[in-house]
Amino acid sequence: MLEVSAIWTAQVQQQNYRALLDAISHPGWVKSILHQAGSPASTAVLATLLDAEVSLADPEGLLEAADWPLLQASTAAPEEADYILCMGSKAAQFQPRLGSLPSPEQSATLIICVDSLHEGELKISLEGPGVNGNADCAIAGLHPDWLSQREDWVCGYPLGVDLLLVDDSAVLALPRTTRVEVV
């Protein structure tokens, strides 16, 4: 836990960026995110990545109103946004940007808030770049529809979306290249 303003400091953002880089390089790894007391780790993730150059959709209204001006990001509909803040317990009601064949990076990154990345009813096994063999994960608070929707979104590689699952204090990444099997 950090004092109120620390997630907006350069030093904490550097450390949280490295946690995100580790997470996306190693799908299945659960990496701690430095965050402030009483504020979700997802806000610290957004603070690390966003500025006025990018847009954010928050269809569930999860973000504190006071955090919007600090993030500086413009608001957008989920269909248009660079980043989408989502609630894991509820299946997606939108079609995110998947990028294009020449520019697959022009796709959305979804930050999905879940209850736990350490234990839970949803057991998945991961394979693909960054995974040494396979990686097993247990997640609580992720509606199973997310995984089937993700299948539709990532089936046209290199088009796709990248998922950052975030609980109270940590992140786990599912980049578009990861093959996910429910076990």
Place this chain on the structure above:
Amino acid sequence: MSLAQQFGFLDEYAKKEIRRTSLKAVAIPGYQVPYSSREMPMGRGFGTGGLQLTLALIGEGEVLKVIDQGSDDSVNAVNLRAFIEMTCPGVGTTRVTGEADLIQSRHRIPEKPLREDQLLVLQVPYPDPLVVVEASEEKRKQLHGEADYSRLLVKLYEDIVKFDEITISHRYPTRINDHYVIDPSPIPRWDVPKLHMSKALVLLGAGREKKIYAVPPYTKAEPLAFEDKPFRVEAFLDERGRRRACARCGCDSSFLDEYVDSNSGHQVYRCSDADWCDEQLTRRSAPEVING
């Protein structure tokens, strides 16, 4: 603004953009993600792409190694290291590959296998292997997206017909995760297999061309080749077909640089990787401490 005021020289907006770009690069292995490369107090082409990545990545308490053509002591490596030391207070530096958290390099990948907790940044002058067959960037982006490398393969094959082997010595086109073909930067063929299923993340930065791309850990990296003409690394054989060894440390399993001995006028061979050579030399004088 003095250099000392801003940790990492770049402003936080520039760092955020590089960070967002690098995450996309890892998520789409081998794809060259565009970014708006900033002006640096040295000419583009002097490793600014790698330097920008390092400055966006590194934090207090981390240990950095900077190498140029295998050496920590070349002018380029010394200048880059001095710049990072000046702009990143609290960052340590080392010459020892095993001690580094982060390694920025030009032209070589260290001989010592990298670990999962290490990170390699390669400086790239020319990121796009398709430039030789397609002048239009728009068309190249489409070809990359479709993973259509037929024209590049034809070009490679012409080389074989002409010289009876693939003559590319550096920047060998390498396919990542069965899709994108990358220019792995001017590393020798010797270093290309180190990218395959590497334990360490490899990030590549091209400052002048404004591109960042990545080879994630545990990811396929396969040099383009043909069944009848497989990819081969440099053999370093002498006239009698024996593997040459380093004249300094005796190692016969490293990438060698060729020198002319100023006294005898003869050709001599030495490890290109200075830290590797030092380590082998130490081992040879104390053979009992060899441990993997």
